[in-house]
Amino acid sequence: MRQLTAYEHGWLDFGEGRDLALHEVEALASAEGVLPPGCLQWGHRRVKFTQFCGVVQVDGLQVEVLPKLTPYQTEAQQRDTLLTMLACAGDLEGVDNLGAGLATNRTTLLDLFIRHFAHLLERQLQQGLLRDYRDIDDTLDQVRGRIDLVRQQRENLFKPQRLACRYSELVADIPVNRLLHSALRLVILLCTSPMLAQQLHALRMRFGQVGTLAHHERGPAADQLNRMQSRYYPLVALAHLFLDGQFLDARSGRQQAFSLLFDMNRLFERYTASRLRPLASRHGLKLMEQGPRRYLGQEDNGRGRLQMRPDISLRDVRGRPVVILDTKWKRIEGPVALAALSAADLYQMAAYATAYGCGSVVLLYPEQAHLRSGQTHHLTLAGPQRVRLTLGAIPLDGQLINTDLLEEGSQSMRDELQAGVAPVTLI
Structure with a gap:
């Protein structure tokens, strides 16, 4: 199995002596239909992964796609960044703790995911196989x-x-165990580390009396587990991630492709929400993801047009949005952060402020060379209503962010308290 490391939005040339051989490109192109839509972008004798990071495996080739925000970070540091974001967002609980010290240049991203699965499974099996x-x-x-x-x-x-x-x-031959046994059998074929494969084979011996899922079976979802099985929730969710990522060739019955890819736009949004939620609570605000939804305009017959759905909104005790936040998984080009903002992003934030009657909007980028955590940049948007736009950065090491980002929203609540609005406790 040949292993190749790529970066999101980084071109891979194909041809003799290039990044990809022609037969590998053909295998990747044939698997494009089962990969996330828009995952690949093709150019003249080259291809790149867009905003997706993770692992793709086709015949004889395993490509790991890492996030690339700062040019000075090593591959191991980029793996750590992705693992931390997945853990904080809730996709892979605890994977950042296991990955610490393991995300070296000799350890592939897929092996880290598999090692995390083996660690969770071994920990649960110490309490005995579910029956x-x-x-x-x-x-x-x-x-x-x-x-x-x-x-x-x-x-x-x-x-x-x-x-x-x-x-x-x-x-012991129950649906949950058959799901885990099926995932275990799959990851044994996927892992590249001999020591990890040996550990997985030892775990599989514990499932000697347990069958596997048929091709048409999916197994129980994590939210379908009963009270006695609830401790298996992260393990079952990860097993589904592995099994959903395999795509079989119906003609030969063998594995044709495997992918475990994460949309970094959506992942960064969930990661940011997880970092902001405790901070919002301390300011007396309630965080809401993907809402509230409103239409930018209405026709004469009352039909709404262009529904808006903010990434994150912070609402006061009356449920009114006081801060609208939008996350951008982008690199800031140039030393002046405000000058690097696109016109489309500014128009979007101005539309949010108008539609929601909100005086504070925030653009959040991942921390990078020209936009450091702890620093905020401000811009007053033109219009009949004074709208303050704040540009800030979210650190990707899992640490809490500074309170300046929410100061506008909490100040708005204090102003209402002084005006005689129903009291609320601010911590």
Whole structure:
């Protein structure tokens, strides 16, 4: 298996002696239909991954796609950045703790994901394999459970020494275990580390009496687990990520492609929300993702046009948005951060301020060379209503951000308190 490291929005040339051989390009192109839409962008004898990071594996080639915000970071640091964001956003709980010290240049991103899966599984198996009761119908020579009279009359009418019994038995071959066994069997084929493969084979021996899912079966989702199985929630969610990423060739029955890709725009939005939520709570504000939704305009018949859905909004005690935040997974080009803002982004924030009647809007970028955490830049937008735009950076190391970003929203609430609005406790 040849391993190749790429970066989002970084071109890969193909041809003899280039990044990709022609047969690898053909395999990647044939798998494009099962990859996330818009994941690949093709150019003249070159291809690049857009805003998606993660792992793609096609015949004989494994490509790991890393985020690229600062040119001086190593591959290991970029892997750490992605792992931290996934852990904070809730996609892979605890993967940042396991990845610390392991995300070296010799450890692939996929092996880190698999190692995390093995760690979670081993920790749960220390408490014993999950078991549940299953009803079993069998014909015995002595009563066990209860006699099924209908089956007894139908099958053993002339064999009174045989008894049709129905009983419950505690078994390990249950849907949750079959899901985990299926994921375990898959990751054994995907991992590249011999030591990790040995660990996975040892774990699979614990599932000797457990079957695997059929091709048409999906297994229980994480939110379908009962109370006794709830501790398996992160493990089941990760197992589905692995199984959903495999695509089989219907003609040969073998694995054709595997992908575990994350949309960095959406991931950065969820990561930012997780970092802002405790901060908003301390300011007496309630954080809402992807809303509230409103139309920018209405026709004469009252029909709304151009529905808006802010990435993040901070609402006061009356549910009114006092701060609208928009996340941008982009690089700032140039030393002056405000000068690097695009006209489209400024128009968007001005539209938010007008539609929501909000006097404070915030643009949040990931921390980078020309936009450091702890520093904020301000701009007053022209219009009948004074709107203050704040440009800030979110650190990608999982640390809490500074309070200046929310100061406008909390100040708005204080002004309402002085005007006699219903009181609220500010911490």
